[in-house]
């Protein structure tokens with residue numbers, strides 16, 4: 001009798017031990033739990049969780065306390081789950097008046113501008129190439145140039161070229177740079193919104209105020225007739241930009257792995273938890289952008305993973321990161337990769353999750369699916385719960401480089417983004433994407449249950465595989481990966 005009893009206990013223990021990753025994934029991911037995370041984080045009381053606001057901090061507190069309850073450890077060397085940093089907000093000047101050769105140039109954008117009242121003679125340096133600058137005495141001078149480069153005046157070129165030009169101008173002692181842009185009205189107003197009132201991570205080492213100014217003046221197709229042969233008479237007056245600073249935080253937790261060797265490697269499970277805050281009201285007068293899809297769905301995926309690993313850790317260790325300020329330009333993840341709490345070369349994989357919504361509940365859409373060697377593991381994870389893992393349906397949108405995964409990819413870490421199923425940017429997506437209507441009660445939780453189980457199972461497969469995870473050969477980030485991990 002006793003022998004039989006022991007036999008059954010052994011059998012039972014063996015069965016428990018042999019629970020597959022798939023069974024373990026299904027075991028902890030429950031519909032009500034998912035719904036409670038998303039409903040709380042999408043509540044109007046959190047006011048759209050814009051980075052730096054009270055609602056954003058409440059969301060961070062919720063996430064940190066969930067991580068604590070799952071048994072995750074805080075940031076190494078601290079007793080806190082927060083990685084705090086400052087955001088610097090630039091407020092455009094109230095007025096900016098620019099005259100060149102006696103003519104008013106009324107369309108201006110201040111990139112760097114203290115309060116100022118100045119006039120004199122400026123040097124015109126064509127497109128402001130290195131060649132154009134070479135050999136000039138610009139000490140105390142104001143410089144006027146065409147924006148961008150000859151034949152290349154798209155916004156991206158103008159922005160990056162402008163950074164080089166102001167750096168050269170400053171290094172040569174110039175006091176100001178005026179770039180003449182030629183954007184159409186739509187692009188000009190977009191750029192004014194995007195660059196005029198901007199948010200950046202505050203660089204604590206940067207000098208507080210610079211006296212150099214850098215402005216764009218948009219002249220569309222007018223030719224002002226400037227030439228390098230003669231100086232331009234200029235006058236400029238403005239009350240200057242204002243700057244404010246606000247604290248915000250990434251939320252970070254760790255669950256150690258079980259394998260004596262592989263535990264030194266980490267898999268990151270990440271999602272941004274900020275959204276765009278309060279904005280233009282919809283037809284019903286609702287002005288709170290709840291961001292249930294973008295990106296509380298992602299946050300709940302990471303919390304589901306943490307709950308699962310709290311009970312059933314994997315061989316590799318887990319690093320959970322919930323980013324702030326994604327909506328301000330990936331600022332939380334950019335800050336994180338410059339201030340990692342675990343050395344980046346110990347990160348085997350970053351399994352990010354983010355999305356703007358879904359229109360196909362038979363799919364899990366993984367931006368970058370085909371780009372890393374984890375592809376079969378992710379496909380297997382999704383398929384086990386009835387979903388087909390598909391790649392990016394709209395590569396022309398450049399989604400891979402528009403979410404937090406790219407901060408890690410640029411450092412060489414294989415990093416796709418796991419998203420809810422979509423096959424195109426149709427009305428079903430646009431109805432909710434960055435809209436006040438993106439509310440928790442509009443979600444299909446039966447679908448999300450499969451989606452999360454697929455994510456957790458895929459994560460477990462990735463974190464338990466004995467194989468090295470890497471970029472597929474020829475990928476844009478393969479070289480960065482080789483450098484990071486010291487592979488030749």
Ligand SMILES: [Zn+2]
Pocket residue numbers: 272294295326354355356
């Ligand atoms: Zn997002």
